[in-house]
Amino acid sequence: MLKKVLISIIVYFLFCLLQTSFFPHFGSIGNYLNLILITTIALNLLEKREEMFGLINAVIGGFLLDVFSNNIFGLNLAILLLISLFIKLFIKRYVEIPILEKI
Amino acid sequence: MFSGKKTKKNLLIGGIALIVFILIINVFSSEARNFFYKISYPFQTSLWKAGNVTSNFFYAFFKAKETSKEVDLLRKKNQELLAKLALMKEVKNENEKLRTALELNLQKEYKIFLAQIIGKDVNQNLIVIDKGEIDGIKQGMPVITCQKSLIGRIDRVYKNFSKVLLISSKSFSFDVLIQTRDSKNDILGVGVGGGGSKAYIKFIPREKKISENDLVATNSLGGIFPKGLLVGKIKKIKRSDTEAFQEAEVELAANPMNENEVLVITNH
Numbered sequence: 001m002l003k004k005v006l007i008s009i010i011v012y013f014l015f016c017l018l019q020t021s022f023f024p025h026f027g028s029i030g031n032y033l034n035l036i037l038i039t040t041i042a043l044n045l046l047e048k049r050e051e052m053f054g055l056i057n058a059v060i061g062g063f064l065l066d067v068f069s070n071n072i073f074g075l076n077l078a079i080l081l082l083i084s085l086f087i088k089l090f091i092k093r094y095v096e097i098p099i100l101e102k103i
Numbered sequence: 104m105f106s107g108k109k110t111k112k113n114l115l116i117g118g119i120a121l122i123v124f125i126l127i128i129n130v131f132s133s134e135a136r137n138f139f140y141k142i143s144y145p146f147q148t149s150l151w152k153a154g155n156v157t158s159n160f161f162y163a164f165f166k167a168k169e170t171s172k173e174v175d176l177l178r179k180k181n182q183e184l185l186a187k188l189a190l191m192k193e194v195k196n197e198n199e200k201l202r203t204a205l206e207l208n209l210q211k212e213y214k215i216f217l218a219q220i221i222g223k224d225v226n227q228n229l230i231v232i233d234k235g236e237i238d239g240i241k242q243g244m245p246v247i248t249c250q251k252s253l254i255g256r257i258d259r260v261y262k263n264f265s266k267v268l269l270i271s272s273k274s275f276s277f278d279v280l281i282q283t284r285d286s287k288n289d290i291l292g293v294g295v296g297g298g299g300s301k302a303y304i305k306f307i308p309r310e311k312k313i314s315e316n317d318l319v320a321t322n323s324l325g326g327i328f329p330k331g332l333l334v335g336k337i338k339k340i341k342r343s344d345t346e347a348f349q350e351a352e353v354e355l356a357a358n359p360m361n362e363n364e365v366l367v368i369t370n371h
Contacts, residue, residue: 017143020222020231021150025158025360028299059121067139069225070259070266073132074125076225 004053008060012036016064036061040080044087045097058084137235137261140221144233144264147221152363213329214370215247216240220363221264228272228296230255230359234367235263245328245368252357253321253332254365269359270334272296278325279304279334281351282318291322292351294334300358302335304351311349313337319353329371 015035023030040061044054062077069076091097128135140147163170216239218232234240244257246267255275258268268275275296280289281304290311292304307313317337323330339352359365 013143016225017146017150017222020225021147022154022157024223025154026161031299065225067136068222070229073129073135077121077125 001053005056005060008057012039012057012061012064015039015061016068020068036065037080037083040084041087044084045091049088049092054088055081055084133259133261137263140231140261140264144221147231148219148233151220151222155361155363158360213368216367216369218246218265218365218367220359220365223360224266228269228275228298229258229266230269232265232267232365232367233263235261235265237262239369240265240367241369243327245332245371247332247366247368248357248359248362249364249366250357251332251366252355253328253334254357254359254362256327257367267359267365270294270296271298271300271302271355273298277327278322279319280322280330281307281313281337282320283313284317288312291324292319294319294353297352300355302353302355304337304353305348307349307351309342309347309349313340313349313351315340329368 019033019035023033040054040058043057047054058080059077062080063073065076065080066073216234218234218238218240220230221233222231223229224231232246240257240260242257242260246254246256248254253270255267255269255272257265259266270277273296275294277294279292279294281292282289288311290307290313292307295303295305297303304319315337319334319336321328321330321332321334333356335353335355335357337351338354341350341352343349
């Protein structure tokens, strides 16, 4: 688990660098592309409801987004955590997504 | 999910620890951000330059037709400007003589500081530069391009880095002067950011005549910027018979996404 968390920190840090320094040069798509949000949503949708890795990823990603933004610390973290909880507690329980079921 | 006493207890402890951590880090937010920018600085600088080169390559690749049209247009403009330049040279010579006589020069007018752009804020309309408190950067200092076009002003200062609020930001407003073709009738207005890469000029009296391509420069009335920094040119004019003021969309002269370095005016 610790190894997985360390890999997440490195990958999310790299995403942050790309989001703040590389993608802004590519017009509006580059400006609004949020790799951390996409990855967190995908991870939470793909993993089992009992697993916690998606939530941990939301915390790591949210914290790093807070570091590279001008808002108070905790805002992006709270948003990502709420999205992850919403996916785990509601979408995974009440919505059936055929593609995800196959996985 | 989250069933079992032990899991619930662990989650509760984890949640409380997270809240405490966030509260503590908010107290030291400047130091924490400065630390992270320091770690990422070398990577961000390289990525910013790589992004600039890559986007330029793709722009040339996908918009070859538009580019060739633009080149033709620029060639024509260049010829016009060369003609004007010949006239200006004479004026320049005269000016230089006067300047020497008055012991003035541009560097004395502005004390400037070269800084490198290392990234853009996640929430847009802010860029990060590699100069901070230890370099003498202070909040509110104007930031311009090397061609002396306005980019924005210093919004937050960390120990080694600063954040620049771009003039296109919606929370930005400043006094501007519209330089009409009839140079005797320069018009005052209020420049406001429109988000993205847009900016508008508001509160232009309806009876004043402005036209597209009129130049827009800063005005020192508000005390935010020195007078005469180029903001851009008028792109679109919105007039309404029912309103007392007209509004104009400005095509900004500077695009920070195409720049690697900026200048900070430190003595304004």
